[in-house]
Amino acid sequence: MSAGLPDRDSGNNPPTITASVAGVFAGFGILVAIGLGWTLARSVAGQPPFQLATGPGGAVTLSAARAEPPTLTVAARDISFDNKTLNVAGPGLVNFVVSNTGAIEHDFTIDIPKVKIAPRPGQRATGAVTFEKPGTYPFYCSLPGHREAGMEGKLIVGTGAGLPSKVEAASSAAPAAPTPTMVSHASSATPPVRGNQPIKPVMDGAVKVFSLTASVVQWEIIPGVFSEAWAYNGQVPGPVIRVAEGDRVRVTIKNQLPDSTVIHFHGPELPNSMDGVPDVTQPAIPVGGSFTYEFKATPAGTYIYHTHQNSAVQEPKGLMGALIIDPAPGSAEAVRNAKFDRDYLQVLGEFGGYFITNGHSFPATDVMEAKVGERVRIRLINAGQAAHPMHLHGYHFKVIGTDGRPLPEGAIYLKDTLNISPVERYDIEFVADNPGVWVFHCHILSHVTNQGVDPGGMIAVIKVV
Numbered sequence: 001m002s003a004g005l006p007d008r009d010s011g012n013n014p015p016t017i018t019a020s021v022a023g024v025f026a027g028f029g030i031l032v033a034i035g036l037g038w039t040l041a042r043s044v045a046g047q048p049p050f051q052l053a054t055g056p057g058g059a060v061t062l063s064a065a066r067a068e069p070p071t072l073t074v075a076a077r078d079i080s081f082d083n084k085t086l087n088v089a090g091p092g093l094v095n096f097v098v099s100n101t102g103a104i105e106h107d108f109t110i111d112i113p114k115v116k117i118a119p120r121p122g123q124r125a126t127g128a129v130t131f132e133k134p135g136t137y138p139f140y141c142s143l144p145g146h147r148e149a150g151m152e153g154k155l156i157v158g159t160g161a162g163l164p165s166k167v168e169a170a171s172s173a174a175p176a177a178p179t180p181t182m183v184s185h186a187s188s189a190t191p192p193v194r195g196n197q198p199i200k201p202v203m204d205g206a207v208k209v210f211s212l213t214a215s216v217v218q219w220e221i222i223p224g225v226f227s228e229a230w231a232y233n234g235q236v237p238g239p240v241i242r243v244a245e246g247d248r249v250r251v252t253i254k255n256q257l258p259d260s261t262v263i264h265f266h267g268p269e270l271p272n273s274m275d276g277v278p279d280v281t282q283p284a285i286p287v288g289g290s291f292t293y294e295f296k297a298t299p300a301g302t303y304i305y306h307t308h309q310n311s312a313v314q315e316p317k318g319l320m321g322a323l324i325i326d327p328a329p330g331s332a333e334a335v336r337n338a339k340f341d342r343d344y345l346q347v348l349g350e351f352g353g354y355f356i357t358n359g360h361s362f363p364a365t366d367v368m369e370a371k372v373g374e375r376v377r378i379r380l381i382n383a384g385q386a387a388h389p390m391h392l393h394g395y396h397f398k399v400i401g402t403d404g405r406p407l408p409e410g411a412i413y414l415k416d417t418l419n420i421s422p423v424e425r426y427d428i429e430f431v432a433d434n435p436g437v438w439v440f441h442c443h444i445l446s447h448v449t450n451q452g453v454d455p456g457g458m459i460a461v462i463k464v465v
C-alpha cells in the first residue's frame with residue numbers, strides 16, 4: 001500500500017487490504033454517524049449515495065451505487081503493469097481506466113478488439129470496448145521494447161452474463177498538460193493515482209542516481225475531482241527518495257514546467273552549492289532545462305524536498321516530496337529503527353482547495369494497517385502552508401524525532417494531539433495494542449471537510465486488527 005514506506009531493510013511491508021472497509025466501519029458508531037451525515041448531504045444535493053470500498057493499494061474509494069459496465073483500472077509503471085491478470089465476468093462492454101504512473105510514455109494495447117489507451121506520464125486516460133466472446137485477450141504496452149521488458153498481461157473474459165454491448169467502442173484521453181484547473185465527476189468510481197511511490201535509483205558506480213521530471217498534470221484529489229498540479233514524476237507528493245546514511249546521492253531534475261524552478265533538499269547537511277536557492281546558490285533551472293544535485297546523505301532522518309523558486313505558487317501546486325535517509329547499519333539509530341513493524345508516511349498539505357494527506361482527501365486517503373501488538377512509526381511531514389494539530393484516536397503516541405533528528409530518551413514525550421507547523425517533521429511511535437479502526441486527523445475542523453462537506457480533508461485511517 002502506498003502509505004507504507006518502501007524498501008525497509010527489516011520488517012514487513014503491510015499487505016494490500018482486501019477486506020471491505022465499509023464492513024469494518026459498521027461497528028464504529030462515530031464513523032457510521034459521519035458516514036450517514038455525508039450520505040445525507042449527497043442525497044440532498046441530488047447525487048447518488050456513495051459507498052465506501054477498498055480499492056487497489058488499500059485506498060478507500062467511493063463508488064456510486066448504480067449498475068454499470070465493469071471498469072478495469074490499470075496502472076502503467078516504468079516498466080510494468082500493476083496487474084498482469086484482469087478479469088471480467090462475461091462478454092459485453094468494459095470500461096478501462098489506465099494511469100501512467102511512470103516518468104516515460106506508455107500505453108495499454110489490445111489487438112482484437114482494438115484498444116489503445118495512452119495516458120501521458122502522470123496522467124490518466126479512459127476507454128471502452130465491447131468483448132463479444134469469452135476468452136483470453138493479451139494486453140501490452142506497444143512502445144518499443146516495453147512488452148519485451150515485461151509490460152504485458154492478459155484480460156480474461158469469463159462465460160458469465162455480461163452487460164449488453166449498446167455502447168460503441170470509444171476512447172478519450174485526459175487533457176494534455178498544461179491545462180486549466182478542471183473539476184469533473186466523470187470518473188467517480190476510480191481510485192486516484194497515488195503519490196509517495198518509491199523511486200528506484202540507478203547505480204553509477206557507488207552513486208545512487210534518481211531522475212525527476214517536474215511537469216504539469218491533472219491530479220485527482222478525491223475520485224472525480226481534479227486540479228492542476230505541478231508534480232515530480234506525475235505524483236503528489238513526489239516519489240519517495242530513500243537512501244542510507246553515507247550514500248552518495250545524485251538527483252537530476254528536468255524542468256518541463258512553464259516556469260523556472262529548483263529543488264531544495266530540506267534538512268540534510270548539504271554543501272552550499274547543492275542547497276537549491278535560486279540566485280543565491282545556483283541559477284534557477286530554466287523552462288526546458290535540467291540540473292543535477294549531488295550530495296552525501298547525512299545524517300539519517302525524515303526530510304522533505306521541495307521547490308524554492310516562486311515557492312508560494314509552486315509548492316502548493318505539488319512540488320514537494322519525502323526524502324528518507326535510513327541510519328547506517330549498526331548505528332544506535334538503526335538498532336532503534338529495527339524494532340518498528342510498520343513505517344508509515346503522512347505528508348500533509350493543502351492542494352486545489354482541499355486539505356490533503358499523501359495527495360488525497362478523505363475518504364481517498366491511504367489506509368494504514370497494523371496487527372495488534374505491532375510497533376508503528378509514523379513520519380509526519382507538513383508540506384503545506386498551515387499548521388495542523390494532528391490527533392490520533394485510541395492512543396497516546398511517543399514523539400521520538402523532530403525535524404529529522406531523533407530525540408534523546410529523556411526528551412521523548414507523549415501526545416494524543418501534535419501541532420505541526422509548515423515544513424516541520426515529527427516521527428511518532430506507538431504500540432498498536434488497542435484494536436479497531438482509528439482515525440488520525442487534523443483537529444481544525446474546517447480541515448476535515450471537502451470544501452465544507454464533512455467528513456473529508458485531512459483524515460487518515462489506521463486499522464488495527
Ligand SMILES: [Cu+2]
Pocket residue numbers: 386387388389442443444447458
Ligand atoms: Cu489542519
